Amino acid sequence: MSFSRSLKARASSVWEDGYNHPFVQQLGQGTLNPESFKFYLVQDYLYLLQYAKVFAAAVLKSDSEQLMAGFSRSQDYILNGEMELHRAYMRQFGISEEEAASAKASLYNRCYTANMLHYGLTGGLADVLAAVFPCAWTYADYGTRLKTDFAQHYENNPYKSWIDMYASEEFSQSFAWFYDALDGLVEHMSPTQCEKIAEIFVSSVEFEYLFWDMAYKRQMSY
Numbered sequence: 001m002s003f004s005r006s007l008k009a010r011a012s013s014v015w016e017d018g019y020n021h022p023f024v025q026q027l028g029q030g031t032l033n034p035e036s037f038k039f040y041l042v043q044d045y046l047y048l049l050q051y052a053k054v055f056a057a058a059v060l061k062s063d064s065e066q067l068m069a070g071f072s073r074s075q076d077y078i079l080n081g082e083m084e085l086h087r088a089y090m091r092q093f094g095i096s097e098e099e100a101a102s103a104k105a106s107l108y109n110r111c112y113t114a115n116m117l118h119y120g121l122t123g124g125l126a127d128v129l130a131a132v133f134p135c136a137w138t139y140a141d142y143g144t145r146l147k148t149d150f151a152q153h154y155e156n157n158p159y160k161s162w163i164d165m166y167a168s169e170e171f172s173q174s175f176a177w178f179y180d181a182l183d184g185l186v187e188h189m190s191p192t193q194c195e196k197i198a199e200i201f202v203s204s205v206e207f208e209y210l211f212w213d214m215a216y217k218r219q220m221s222y
Helices: 003-010 012-019 022-029 034-061 063-090 099-101 108-123 125-149 160-167 169-174 179-186 191-217
Strands: none
Touching: 003 012, 003 125, 003 179, 003 191, 012 169, 012 191, 022 034, 022 125, 022 160, 022 191, 034 063, 034 108, 034 125, 034 179, 034 191, 063 099, 063 160, 063 169, 063 179, 063 191, 099 179, 099 191, 108 125, 108 191, 125 160, 125 169, 160 169, 179 191
């Protein structure tokens, strides 16, 4: 197994805790409190704006056309793919873009995005990929599993389009290039350097768990 593909196992405990979190499970069941989902929508809207900036920083660090193109495509998908789903849901829940844009990011949201932006501004490209990878990978995994595990609730699920997006082949393909890119970047690194990259990855999976928990509790701070 390649380095990049082994990272999921490194984070397996918190990865599974994230999938089994009530927020995610209730998304699959279609029973999630709409107020928790509205809180999540606004916070994730603010998160994605910062997430997209990390990819912009990575473009500046890239010294190959292939990496520049990859980071640019990913940023475009975030701003014009994922964000479109959020805008549609926000309209459905009566949240205007102006209201979302003027909202305050929670403490958990700020900590997560500050961590990624730190690597975007000061780290190497392997650091950046390790920091952003869990967001895409966990969502693809959770969306796919929810669609299967809660098939009996699927057609009448009010969160069906959310599950559809993250379970889609299009979404998986949007970050498929991460695997080989990260493997190439760590190819000549020492075991100590690779361990640092793995730790960055695991930390971002932990932040993903905290984001679900924050949204479920509608918690702005501790």
